[in-house]
Amino acid sequence: MFRLSAVLYILVATAMAGAAVTAVLALGMMERWQIAAAFAAGVVLALPVAAVLGKKIYTAIKPPMA
Numbered sequence: 001m002f003r004l005s006a007v008l009y010i011l012v013a014t015a016m017a018g019a020a021v022t023a024v025l026a027l028g029m030m031e032r033w034q035i036a037a038a039f040a041a042g043v044v045l046a047l048p049v050a051a052v053l054g055k056k057i058y059t060a061i062k063p064p065m066a
Helices: 002-026 032-061
Strands: none
Touching: 002 032
16 A cells, blocks of 8 residues: 555645645745745645545455455
8 A cells, every 4th residue: 555655646746736836826926935835835735645545546446355
């Protein structure tokens, strides 16, 4: 499950950080620290999202115990 979450983290962190930076730029915040803070927030918030997604996918595809 950890490997699945790690791969998902790469994808989720990219998407969330990009969305956060896009939102900050759309709001007209052009300072470097604002853009960096939005990027950092997206990267940090992607950790629990990737963990939850990994657990849900892993339990969905895990074969039933017989």
